[in-house]
Amino acid sequence: MTQTKWLAAAAAVALIGFSGSYAQAQTLNQVQDRDALRCGVNVGLAGFSIADDQGNWTGLDVDYCRALAAAVLGDADKVEYVPLSAQARFTALQSGEVDVLSRNTTWTTTRDAGLGIHFVGVTFYDGQGFMVPADLGVESAHDLSGAEVCVQTGTTTELNLADFFRANDMDLQPVVFEGFEESLNAFFGGRCQVYTTDMSGLAAIRSVDAENPEDYVILPETISKEPLGPSVRRGDDQWFAIAKWVNYALIETEELGITSENVDELRENSDNPGVQRVLGVTGDLADLLGLENDWAYDIVSQVGNYGEIFERNVGVDTPLGLERGVNALWTDGGLMYSMPIR
Amino acid sequence: MAEQAARRGGAGPGPRESTAFLRDPRIRAIIYQVLVLGGVILLAVYLVSNTMTNLEQRSIRTGFGFLQSEAGFYIGETTLVNYAASDSYGRAFLVGISNTLRVALIGIVLATILGTIAGVARLSSNWLIAKLASIYVEVMRNVPLLLQLFFWYGLISAALPASRDAVAILPGTYLSRSGLQYPAPIAHWIHPWMLLSILVALGACYAYYRWAKQKQAQTGVEPRLFLPFVGFLLGFPVIVWLIGGAPMAVDMPELGAFRLVGGAAMSPEFLALLLGLTFYTAGFIAEIVRAGILAVPWGQTEAASSLGLKRSFVLRLVLLPQALRIIIPPTTSQFLNLTKNSSLAVAIGYPDLVSVGNTTLNQTGQAIECISIMMACYLFFSLSISFFMNWYNKNIALVER
Numbered sequence: 001m002t003q004t005k006w007l008a009a010a011a012a013v014a015l016i017g018f019s020g021s022y023a024q025a026q027t028l029n030q031v032q033d034r035d036a037l038r039c040g041v042n043v044g045l046a047g048f049s050i051a052d053d054q055g056n057w058t059g060l061d062v063d064y065c066r067a068l069a070a071a072v073l074g075d076a077d078k079v080e081y082v083p084l085s086a087q088a089r090f091t092a093l094q095s096g097e098v099d100v101l102s103r104n105t106t107w108t109t110t111r112d113a114g115l116g117i118h119f120v121g122v123t124f125y126d127g128q129g130f131m132v133p134a135d136l137g138v139e140s141a142h143d144l145s146g147a148e149v150c151v152q153t154g155t156t157t158e159l160n161l162a163d164f165f166r167a168n169d170m171d172l173q174p175v176v177f178e179g180f181e182e183s184l185n186a187f188f189g190g191r192c193q194v195y196t197t198d199m200s201g202l203a204a205i206r207s208v209d210a211e212n213p214e215d216y217v218i219l220p221e222t223i224s225k226e227p228l229g230p231s232v233r234r235g236d237d238q239w240f241a242i243a244k245w246v247n248y249a250l251i252e253t254e255e256l257g258i259t260s261e262n263v264d265e266l267r268e269n270s271d272n273p274g275v276q277r278v279l280g281v282t283g284d285l286a287d288l289l290g291l292e293n294d295w296a297y298d299i300v301s302q303v304g305n306y307g308e309i310f311e312r313n314v315g316v317d318t319p320l321g322l323e324r325g326v327n328a329l330w331t332d333g334g335l336m337y338s339m340p341i342r
Numbered sequence: 343m344a345e346q347a348a349r350r351g352g353a354g355p356g357p358r359e360s361t362a363f364l365r366d367p368r369i370r371a372i373i374y375q376v377l378v379l380g381g382v383i384l385l386a387v388y389l390v391s392n393t394m395t396n397l398e399q400r401s402i403r404t405g406f407g408f409l410q411s412e413a414g415f416y417i418g419e420t421t422l423v424n425y426a427a428s429d430s431y432g433r434a435f436l437v438g439i440s441n442t443l444r445v446a447l448i449g450i451v452l453a454t455i456l457g458t459i460a461g462v463a464r465l466s467s468n469w470l471i472a473k474l475a476s477i478y479v480e481v482m483r484n485v486p487l488l489l490q491l492f493f494w495y496g497l498i499s500a501a502l503p504a505s506r507d508a509v510a511i512l513p514g515t516y517l518s519r520s521g522l523q524y525p526a527p528i529a530h531w532i533h534p535w536m537l538l539s540i541l542v543a544l545g546a547c548y549a550y551y552r553w554a555k556q557k558q559a560q561t562g563v564e565p566r567l568f569l570p571f572v573g574f575l576l577g578f579p580v581i582v583w584l585i586g587g588a589p590m591a592v593d594m595p596e597l598g599a600f601r602l603v604g605g606a607a608m609s610p611e612f613l614a615l616l617l618g619l620t621f622y623t624a625g626f627i628a629e630i631v632r633a634g635i636l637a638v639p640w641g642q643t644e645a646a647s648s649l650g651l652k653r654s655f656v657l658r659l660v661l662l663p664q665a666l667r668i669i670i671p672p673t674t675s676q677f678l679n680l681t682k683n684s685s686l687a688v689a690i691g692y693p694d695l696v697s698v699g700n701t702t703l704n705q706t707g708q709a710i711e712c713i714s715i716m717m718a719c720y721l722f723f724s725l726s727i728s729f730f731m732n733w734y735n736k737n738i739a740l741v742e743r
């Protein structure tokens with residue numbers, strides 16, 4: 001594992017060292033020539049990106065990849081998934097190994113301004129929490145002073161953890177792992193009494209990785225803001241714009257009531273100018289982005305709108321069982337808000 | 343050829359002479375070397391400057407300035423260097439370095455002892471001991487170290503109880519999944535002085551040793567060494583401790599809300615890494631020791647025995663000094679291996695140099711800088727170990743007459 005990471009880092013360094021003068025990378029052309037989108041995803045996080053035993057990927061992050069592929073290639077299945085650990089993800093994006101990174105990644109200043117990448121938007125508003133074995137009887141994160149906390153390195157998680165314990169003047173004994181598996185094994189094996197990561201991650205771990213979900217409780221406190229979203233390499237404004245508007249299209253279509261079920265009918269019959277514009281019946285928005293007219297139609301018909309994606313992967317009827325909460329549309333009191341598609 | 347030309351040409355440089363020196367193989371060799379070196383330097387300059395411009399254009403941060411900014415993450419083990427999340431990345435690196443050195447140095451000492459014992463045991467005339475030693479050596483040398491680390495780590499977490507139900511192996515000393523927790527004296531101003539007195543005691547041992555050798559040369563009687571040594575090494579610190587008012591306060595591990603807190607601790611990550619490195623490297627050292635001893639001709643043993651030397655003297659005075667010549671150079675490379683192998687720590691979560699370096703790399707995104715720091719550190723460790731071992735080798739080498 002370490003070896004491959006060093007190799008990846010060395011490869012990235014070599015790539016950056018040898019690549020000639022820096023031209024605008026034409027990612028769109030490359031993707032279309034290749035006829036496949038390379039998408040960096042999580043190695044295995046239920047609800048966000050996880051592969052079944054036939055190698056079919058599902059999840060909220062995966063569906064963003066699919067939507068992007070539908071928009072630029074007309075086929076949501078034309079995605080090559082590249083599973084990335086927390087540490088390898090940015091190097092993979094910087095070095096061009098993936099065209100887009102869609103891997104429960106928090107948007108922060110350092111990452112946006114210091115790593116040569118652009119965040120596209122937010123696909124899931126999250127926050128960090130704590131999980132403990134139920135038999136410890138702990139009820140609040142403020143009672144965790146002195147506990148050993150398992151955490152994965154290379155994440156915002158380990159920074160927020162430090163901030164929280166410092167701010168509250170509590171005693172922290174972190175046990176830091178590079179690998180996700182190792183950190184989970186350590187927690188379930190009793191090496192530490194607390195596990196911390198994004199709330200959505202906790203829900204996934206509790207419902208899928210824990211032998212018996214009832215044995216673990218997620219504490220109520222959310223100690224940070226974790227806006228998770230896709231990101232692209234800097235230096236290709238066109239690709240950045242496409243990636244951004246694919247995200248908006250998912251939200252806008254939900255707001256307009258366009259679903260995978262009714263999209264065909266609406267494209268034929270709707271006389272709502274907003275619907276007509278988004279679905280490419282009128283206007284030339286697609287030209288501006290360098291895409292085909294039915295880009296958003298392809299997204300919704302093959303992947304669905306944001307609400308459908310949410311409910312399918314992490315919603316109340318899934319093992320994760322998450323409420324929409326802040327991830328509801330702005331019209332329902334949430335934070336999901338698309339810039340106008342016009 | 344150049345000489346001939348010079349002899350014939352005699353007066354002043356002719357046209358033939360100006361090219362003749364190019365045919366001198368020595369000069370040509372120098373020219374080639376200069377060209378190659380120049381090429382390498384040019385390539386390096388090109389790579390560095392190209393990397394810098396590319397990084398800048400992609401607005402990826404560069405430079406070592408980040409070392410001064412606040413790290414913001416905790417490190418699980420900070421035994422030798424004080425560190426808090428509010429300290430700088432530079433200090434975090436220091437913690438990583440000290441953690442690497444801690445496990446490497448202790449590992450080297452333990453592996454040397456264990457390896458020597460196993461190597462000698464393999465030559466034992468006792469069949470059982472010899473067989474057990476060779477099984478040990480074969481297993482250790484043939485199972486990849488990473489697996490051994492996982493084994494030890496898994497063993498600790500599977501076999502031991504949770505920290506709340508820790509088993510007491512000695513009064514106040516507990517073993518659990520949180521590691522080994524033991525009482526530690528509460529910090530007192532006399533402690534550094536006690537450490538210093540141990541150094542002084544070492545000096546005293548050395549002086550006494552010189553005196554004893556001299557005495558032996560003059561009188562033929564060998565003064566006892568063991569008891570005085572122990573006396574110095576224990577006596578000096580105890581006297582200093584008494585002068586300091588004999589502080590007795592001890593911090594005992596006690597049951598907190600989640601686990602045993604207080605006292606001092608060795609984490610399971612540290613223990614697993616130390617066990618893994620020690621047992622693995624000792625397997626190789628055992629073979630080196632065995633080969634070294636076997637390489638000393640049998641005649642030496644016979645000669646020593648016929649002089650009437652005891653068996654232990656034969657080993658200590660005749661065999662080992664000769665064997666050491668053969669043993670030290672390959673052992674040095676085992677020490678280097680152990681030090682470098684300690685970077686496998688990341689797999690089990692021990693915060694060594696690589697682990698802290700990777701964390702810093704991931705939090706700052708400055709891969710090139712962090713990787714160069716790590717490489718420079720390992721280079722420095724390795725060169726220091728080689729340097730020390732070469733010096734030791736020179737000192738211990740038999741003075742042949």
Ligand SMILES: N[C@@H](CCC(=O)N[C@@H](CS)C(=O)NCC(=O)O)C(=O)O
Pocket residue numbers: 042043044045084085086087104105106152154155156157179180181197198201202226228
């Ligand atoms: N949102 C945080 C944390 C993301 C993260 O990496 N979470 C962990 C724990 S849920 C994870 O997904 N690990 C999977 C892996 O590294 O394979 C970040 O962007 O730093």
